Amino acid sequence: MPQGETTYVVVGGGQAAAWIARTLRAEGFAGRLVLIGEEPHWPYERPALSKEFLRGTGSVEAITLLGAAQAGEAGVECWLGQRVTAVDREARVVTTADGRSVAYDTLFLATGGRARRLPGLDSLPAERVHTLRTLTESERLRGALAGAKHLLVLGGGWIGLEVAATARALGVEVTVVEAAPRLCARTMPPVVSDWLHALHESHGVRMVTGVGIADITGTADGVAVALADGGRLEADQLLLGIGIEPEVGLAAAMGLALDDGILVDAQGRTSDPRIFAAGDVARHPSAFARASLRLESWVNAQNQAIAAARAALGGTGVYADIPWFWSDQYGVNVQMLGLPGLGTRAVARGAPEAGSGCWLMLDGSGVVVGAVAVNAARDLRVLRKMLEDGRAPLPDAWADTATPVQRLPSRPNVRAD
Amino acid sequence: MTEWHDAAATDALSDDEVMGLSIAGVPVALFRQEGAFFALHDLCSHGAARLSDGFVENGCVECPLHQGLVDIRSGAPCSAPITEPVRSYPVRVVGDRVEIALDR
Numbered sequence: 001m002p003q004g005e006t007t008y009v010v011v012g013g014g015q016a017a018a019w020i021a022r023t024l025r026a027e028g029f030a031g032r033l034v035l036i037g038e039e040p041h042w043p044y045e046r047p048a049l050s051k052e053f054l055r056g057t058g059s060v061e062a063i064t065l066l067g068a069a070q071a072g073e074a075g076v077e078c079w080l081g082q083r084v085t086a087v088d089r090e091a092r093v094v095t096t097a098d099g100r101s102v103a104y105d106t107l108f109l110a111t112g113g114r115a116r117r118l119p120g121l122d123s124l125p126a127e128r129v130h131t132l133r134t135l136t137e138s139e140r141l142r143g144a145l146a147g148a149k150h151l152l153v154l155g156g157g158w159i160g161l162e163v164a165a166t167a168r169a170l171g172v173e174v175t176v177v178e179a180a181p182r183l184c185a186r187t188m189p190p191v192v193s194d195w196l197h198a199l200h201e202s203h204g205v206r207m208v209t210g211v212g213i214a215d216i217t218g219t220a221d222g223v224a225v226a227l228a229d230g231g232r233l234e235a236d237q238l239l240l241g242i243g244i245e246p247e248v249g250l251a252a253a254m255g256l257a258l259d260d261g262i263l264v265d266a267q268g269r270t271s272d273p274r275i276f277a278a279g280d281v282a283r284h285p286s287a288f289a290r291a292s293l294r295l296e297s298w299v300n301a302q303n304q305a306i307a308a309a310r311a312a313l314g315g316t317g318v319y320a321d322i323p324w325f326w327s328d329q330y331g332v333n334v335q336m337l338g339l340p341g342l343g344t345r346a347v348a349r350g351a352p353e354a355g356s357g358c359w360l361m362l363d364g365s366g367v368v369v370g371a372v373a374v375n376a377a378r379d380l381r382v383l384r385k386m387l388e389d390g391r392a393p394l395p396d397a398w399a400d401t402a403t404p405v406q407r408l409p410s411r412p413n414v415r416a417d
Numbered sequence: 418m419t420e421w422h423d424a425a426a427t428d429a430l431s432d433d434e435v436m437g438l439s440i441a442g443v444p445v446a447l448f449r450q451e452g453a454f455f456a457l458h459d460l461c462s463h464g465a466a467r468l469s470d471g472f473v474e475n476g477c478v479e480c481p482l483h484q485g486l487v488d489i490r491s492g493a494p495c496s497a498p499i500t501e502p503v504r505s506y507p508v509r510v511v512g513d514r515v516e517i518a519l520d521r
């Protein structure tokens with residue numbers, strides 16, 4: 001069949017979907033290209049939703065990845081505001097909730113994730129309760145913050161903390177409640193949790209960690225949260241930042257192999273060789289981690305999508321990035337490399353806790369598992385190159401800021417299993 | 418006529434190094450590659466990041482914020498997420514000084 005008649009379909013209208021479509025065209029795919037996304041918006045990037053956009057200094061245009069003009073020019077047929085409800089793998093047909101359908105030769109699943117909610121929330125006044133995943137939710141939260149005095153954030157992860165920082169910048173009082181004993185405990189070592197805790201307190205955030213929620217109720221002018229330790233908090237707005245669930249419903253119904261996400265190989269291929277997946281929904285084998293990982297990060301959504309699109313066109317490259325993530329809070333740029341949460345020993349270069357420096361994280365056997373940089377992007381970047389080459393700086397030399405990272409003495413960095 | 422601005426001493430940079438400068442109020446990233454000098458506008462075309470804070474490798478500078486690559490010699494975008502070129506400025510060496518022209 002000539003390629004002109006080949007049809008590639010991308011399910012999901014987010015960052016990974018946009019990069020799949022862009023890459024297919026950039027790499028010369030000349031067939032029909034259909035992108036189907038549930039949100040009404042043109043594919044956009046989410047990071048600003050808790051930062052500039054929420055604060056009111058961003059714009060839809062600035063975060064749009066594949067706008068109308070670009071899609072038209074590149075020949076990407078975008079079906080926006082349409083949810084894919086079924087995929088028949090035998091007939092190779094995708095069907096939407098509206099009953100539209102399209103046959104595919106190759107299919108991409110980039111369905112991302114949805115914000116987790118708590119049972120019982122539906123009985124609360126809807127205008128007081130927020131989750132933050134979409135542009136629409138960010139606009140709604142921004143509107144709510146404009147009139148709010150006190151925001152209660154449930155969940156001390158990255159989204160919750162970024163919203164806390166933005167709300168403070170908008171002059172809103174903020175309390176963060178985290179059930180775990182420390183912030184970002186799932187991905188960060190204690191030294192980083194402690195620093196984040198202090199950073200937020202220094203900006204006037206009230207931190208409550210290690211305390212669960214017993215009950216949430218509506219009040220006349222807001223919400224009230226009963227804490228498991230008997231305490232009670234009241235606020236006029238509530239943000240739930242308790243993570244996401246990968247959007248695997250469709251893939252499950254299709255019978256694809258799953259394990260907290262859609263299982264893919266290093267090229268993004270699922271258990272069906274005609275179907276690829278990328279982004280927050282995909283779990284891929286990581287050579288660095290020596291395990292499979294499902295990452296929820298901007299760079300992963302971009303680069304895994306690019307790799308999957310190239311593989312679908314016959315490319316032989318694999319996705320082998322070392323995990324990387326960034327966050328911005330109070331004007332501080334934090335970057336995470338590798339799996340710092342696995343580290344048990346932290347060695348500081350500079351003074352990260354004071355706003356500039358980088359923690360190198362080592363496991364019990366002295367192997368570098370990751371790093372966290374505070375306003376020190378370049379040091380982290382040089383470290384990334386070293387780790388990519390299978391080496392790591394000697395921990396005792398790491399603190400020597402007089403020597404650039406690339407000239408620090410190094411050694412092989414190999415994990416024993 | 419082109420107006421040249423004094424930027425730096427030729428020995429201020431080694432190969433594969435970059436420095437951030439302000440020339441007549443314009444932020445400029447000055448690079449040295451294989452003994453030759455190149456200047457780019459010191460602002461990523463993707464966001465609010467200084468390319469002079471970036472990482473230089475294989476003729477490209479990697480943006481410190483989102484890892485996009487820009488060709489040091491031309492300012493052309495070389496990898497996602499950067500899609501727009503970064504302005505590049507003419508550079509010449511006069512004696513032991515590097516000079517940059519901002520017009521063009």
Ligand SMILES: Cc1cc2nc3c(=O)[nH]c(=O)nc-3n(C[C@H](O)[C@H](O)[C@H](O)COP(=O)(O)OP(=O)(O)OC[C@H]3O[C@@H](n4cnc5c(N)ncnc54)[C@H](O)[C@@H]3O)c2cc1C
Pocket residue numbers: 011012013014015016017036037038039045046047048049050082083084085110111112113132133134159247250278279280281295296297298299301324325326327328
């Ligand atoms: C507020 C916020 C701030 C963030 N900040 C950062 C940051 O600072 N740094 C960082 O590294 N990462 C950050 N992230 C994470 C990053 O944005 C995500 O990793 C990235 O968006 C994942 O892209 P994706 O395309 O896989 O999924 P998504 O962007 O979630 O896109 C999935 C899309 O698929 C659609 N969809 C799902 N199911 C269907 C279906 N059946 N039919 C049709 N469409 C469907 C959804 O509606 C959605 O639009 C942030 C995320 C959020 C929410």
Ligand code: FES
Pocket residue numbers: 461462463464465466480481482483484485498499
């Ligand atoms: S600001 Fe440079 S790549 Fe985003």
